[in-house]
Amino acid sequence: MSDAADNGDYIAYQGEPGAFSELACLTYAPGLTPLPCATFEDAFEAVRTGRVKKAMLPIENSLAGRVADIHHLLPDAGLHIIAEYFLPVEHHLMARPGVTLDQVKIVRSHAMALGQCRRFIKDHALKPEMAGDTAGAARQLAEQGHGDEAVIASAHAAKQYGLDVLAANIEDEPHNTTRFLEMSLEPEDADPDAGAVVTSFVFEVRNIPAALYKAMGGFATNGVNMTKLESYQLGGAFTATMFYADIEGHPAHEPVRLALEELSFFSSSLKILGVYEAARER
Template identity: 60%
Template sequence: MTIRKIAYQGEPGANSHIACGNVYPDWQPLPCATFEDALAAIADGSAALGMIPIENSIAGRVADIHHLLPGSGLYIVGEYFLPIHFQLLGIKGTQHEAVTSVYSHVHALGQCRKFIREHGFAAHVSADTAGSAREVAEWGDFRRAAIATDLAAKIYNLDVLAANIEDESHNTTRFVVLSKTPRWAPLANGPVVTSFVFRVRNVPAALYKALGGFATNSVNMTKLESYMVEGEFTATQFLADVEAHPEEPPLARALEELAFFCKELKILGVYPAHTYRIESQARENGNPDSPSPAVV
């Protein structure tokens, strides 16, 4: 039987590695040094899918992906929300009191700021969380600890000195599942998300007019990110998520109106809404028992 591979950015034990295992437990995770390498692995067939973080509830958007995804030639076929938990990891036999320095990715350090300050640790930035765990294991120094995952502790044979040290309990990362070929979710088969990129014409009120169709057609837009492209201050590209299917009349009309005011419009994916998204909205609307769609 051919083993299917799913690419992710980072070293073994990273949160992206955990996401791969949670969603595709029978697939082989393929670690990649950079986001570019992960996207290239999907594009050249080294991996059939990719698990890529796109935004975090605390740190915000993953900027590299917003720039890389539109030109990658890849498509979004699913989403996954992973609650983020960080552990303080040291070599076997380390006493918590012996630690003076902690190492991790800059975002992980920022998301554990209260814990680091409370214990007076010196914080050092590493390339990623799992990489910091590997380094601590290699150094063999009781004074140095990593902020990483439970999985990293198992892989690199480290002790968990303190568990769940993140500052905020709602810390969650949203991942998108990428594929070389588009795979639209079927129509009328549960809640879906449509992701697309567009560039508006450089004329007054172009964005206002372009987005008007979503309001008049009652299409819920849950994400709208803007960023410059090609080094031009006047060339702005937008990435948007809406909760609707392009084959449904409301979104079809909204996209038709959007296209009239755009220089470019490309649908990146039409995929099932993850249960976390639906449950969060149900809680906001006071309906915690709302049914959940199928998970990717």
């Protein structure tokens, strides 16, 4: 992680300069300077130690699903979700100056980016190779790439590293969007009367028959809409399952309060990660 941040007017993200996460920081929080971090844990730590004010982290993509590792890191991060942001993802094929599309044989990028551009890769008979992230692939290509190599990344990355865009908007679907969570050390719960509100939480159901079914019943009977429910294993044990959920509504609202009370009765743990205004893109 860079040592540039010394006054807190920064927002941390995972990746290198030119990454989609940096673009999310620049578009959603233009008043803060993006600070690249090598890992999600580094971004969390930058917030916890006060080196940055906030962190901007991707949680899911409309085509590729959830971002690996992020869910099981959130409960122990010590941070609070304060906002969500939906970034339209536009993938571009880029190469070193002077290289043409018909010369390209190999394309590198993050696994999610490669997966979101399968049709283009297949149609042009390119050999996909995975890289740690889109911006890192772009940087490495600019520094030591060959004439038969290209990367998939953002136009922001092409500008950052002086690469030529050979083909624009090559993603398989035009609705490709990544949802980001803005996180801070202190909670900034939305006003109960602010309008559409999202409450995010994680929970582990008790080891009793039909525990998940019973735990979910409170949301149905109280008319609370659950927009996301995802499971992941704890510590590699098949018997210990944690769930991440998003619901519409504020814990101060009676239906949400009652639903969470019923959930807690059938859960061995329950932790609210954030209460924040819903993005308009929902």
